[in-house]
Amino acid sequence: MSRTARSGPPPTPAPPSKPESPKWARGGWLLTAVMLLTLAAIVAPAFWTSPAPSVSYTEFLSKVDAGQVESVTIDDEGAVDGVQRGGATFTSRVPTALDPGQLESKLREKNVKITATKASGSLLSGLLGYLPFLLFFGFLVWAGMRAQKAAGGMGGLGAGGFGRAKAKIIEAQRPTTRFSDIAGYEGVKQEIGEIIGFLRDPARYAAAGAKGPRGVVMVGPPGTGKTLFARAVAGEASVPFLSITGSAFVEMFVGVGASRVRDLFEEARTRAPSIIFIDEIDAVGGRRGTGGGLGGHDEREQTLNQLLAEMDGFDQSSGVVVLAATNRPETLDAALLRPGRFDRQVTVPLPNQAERAAILATHIDGKHLDPDVDLDVVARGTPGFSGADLANLVNEAAINAVRDDRTVLTAADLAAARDRVLLGRRDSSNALLPEERHSVAVHESGHALVAALCEHADPVAKVTILPAGMALGATEQLPEAERHLYRESYLADLLTVRLGGRAAELVVFGEASTGAANDLAGATALAAKMVTEFGMSPSLGPVGYGSADGHDARPELLGRPYSEETQRAVDEEIARLVRAAEDRATTLLHRHRRALDSLAGQLQERETIDGDVVAAVLRDELIPVDEQAG
Known part of the structure; x- marks a missing residue:
């Protein structure tokens, strides 16, 4: 889904205000300046004092014999600091291997004042010894200031900034998105539209004794526009919009997530009436006791507990409504979904055919379209596409037009974009060997003919043997109408079509190839659902054992919910259903072997054909398609 372009000049943005210097910056610069001045006061004297000249031990003895030395200071390591009779100083070193008694007697003989001292390192060397600790302390200070700045930190150099919520607050320019900017989804708009009335006039609800919803969680597949709906609610109600993701609450430090939850709700109360939007709430609202070995002390569980307390504790008259979005509602904690917290669960499904056409119209706004483009046909050919998928489809079509130096989008561009989204990029360098090309043509012809011969199968739209992505060929079918329920006859035909390619290889070559691996995986998965979920097995009966994605129909059962038998x-x-489908496909293709050979030949020659060619090939046979359908 997307927003349509709004007419009129854009609103003049408010002049940006000069941000105030945070406290941590002022305190940090002051501490850094004090540390630098202290270090300079300690180290500078060592550089300002000129060092005394050093003389050898022989020269030192010569000065003593000449009576030029007035006093000496000798430490336990043999270092000598001497003063001459004119006031000049010098340094020397007594070899420790010599007899110190001889030097002492000579100094006494010349009346030299002797002072003994203990050796100690210089001040500079001492500071160098502490330098690693100083650098480590400075790094901690720097990291703390950077972390507080990233978290919107306040108040000094401690860790308090980590507890600030990382919510993106949109208040100076309220969200301009409206419900009119969202194509389709009229039922969803009506269901969450009551939030707008509660935010605009809460007294109206109070007068009737009704309470407005505390929270609404939107559930739906990715890309269906849940975030866009939240912005539209804020835009329609003209209230501040505080947006944050569930993962922004969780940090490595225990208690930080709970602190951010408190800060977020406090911020919302100061700006009330307001909306808090938590995207991907399953990151923080998952079931408690399933997150690992930390149990109730897990940081995620503490954050969830604080969220539960805030939603259950804030005054309903404060005008704060919590919106949330997730595509995994089955993982949410039950306490989060009870009435009084998230009162409503609004499903935002994938758009139907009419809604897809409306969404496509919003995305092509401002683009040049060829008259041959029919958005209803494009919408019919994109079942299961979300709003984000449709936006990507139109963008890929525009890129395809640019490659051909065109600014007008044609139906061929949209078809190529659909193939690119579903199958991947076509690689012209991925040339097939002649026998491989013939095998792929036979395989895809089998899919197409079986689809045309099965009564309940979707019509064939296009067949191609051009490699794209991991597929060496493709048979595309377009449903005639949007289906929500699938009968057993339709699923049986779908299984037969899936195995039509392998059956064609068996009919023509007498053996199968690895090209049917993906078909077999899809057919097996579909047969497993028919047996374990849909109750379409006569031997097992109408029993549902759970879905193939791991979410059991009976969640109280752990592991496999049935025995080895x-x-x-x-x-x-499963094997019976798949074998029956293969036998049926093989029988149909044996009966229409001439059509199979003819269609495979045309595919090898033209590489891509549409569904009309498949129907024409069958009409050329002895048994027309109309009589078979009857």
């Missing part, structure tokens, strides 16, 4: 029966039923 039942597993054996499930495997036998």
